């Protein structure tokens with residue numbers, strides 16, 4: 500029986516690459532996005548559906564339409580997300596809530612909409628896209644790290660729950676990936692009147708703006724997502740990208756004080 504995956508945020512970047520990978524493997528793909536009318540994804544085993552992870556009605560309509568179209572959902576890729584960057588004090592309350600509504604509450608809502616189907620099937624794999632930033636932090640990303648640390652904890656705990664009926668939930672942690680993430684998906688917010696932060700903001704922009712920083716193609720993440728969905732193991736975490744592998748190994752080898760000292764040295768704090 501042909502298997503089906505539902506992907507959130509499939510318009511660009513990692514979600515789009517995953518849609519292409521699963522189609523190439525012969526899966527049915529429910530490629531969901533906020534504006535499906537502007538997508539150029541094509542394929543026989545593809546259904547483009549509108550889904551905004553912050554809009555409950557759109558989630559339930561997309562899941563129902565997907566089930567009607569392909570009959571089942573074997574895998575869910577919670578990929579939709581973006582990064583807020585800047586001093587906490589510079590953000591409005593609405594911006595803070597939008598970051599958590601998208602990256603955390605949206606992921607929870609889509610998962611809750613798909614789980615009844617997986618429970619009925621007694622199988623399924625959910626893959627949650629976290630980040631190296633779900634396990635370590637850098638200055639001015641307090642909101643983004645907050646969401647990705649939340650995704651890590653949610654996933655780790657949920658794995659016990661889903662095992663009770665034979666489903667799995669896994670975490671993919673990409674490093675730097677060449678997508679729209681650092682462009683249109685970055686909510687960079689600053690207030691020059693917050694003078695104390697400005698020297699560090701300058702340094703952070705300089706480090707993250709370096710064009711020769713190593714970064715991977717989104718197809719690398721799609722390969723890892725494919726592995727996570729299909730390897731049949733209970734493995735919880737998968738890094739994606741060579742930089743992610745090195746960063747995670749270094750973080751695991753260090754205690755908190757050593758890691759913090761390293762970040763401070765890197766950013767001249």
Ligand SMILES: NC(=O)c1ccc[n+]([C@@H]2O[C@H](COP(=O)([O-])OP(=O)(O)OC[C@H]3O[C@@H](n4cnc5c(N)ncnc54)[C@H](OP(=O)(O)O)[C@@H]3O)[C@@H](O)[C@H]2O)c1
Pocket residue numbers: 507508509510511512513514532533534550551552553578579580581582601605628629630631672673674675676677678679680681683684
């Ligand atoms: N690129 C990296 O270096 C990197 C590293 C680690 C983790 N990640 C994670 O990878 C995931 C995908 O990001 P990307 O790198 O592929 O960037 P991207 O190309 O900018 O893709 C982000 C996707 O999220 C979607 N999205 C944002 N808000 C949404 C909402 N409310 N409802 C539905 N979709 C929404 C966007 O849809 P629209 O087209 O409608 O805006 C877009 O499809 C994110 O969770 C990100 O945190 C990225």
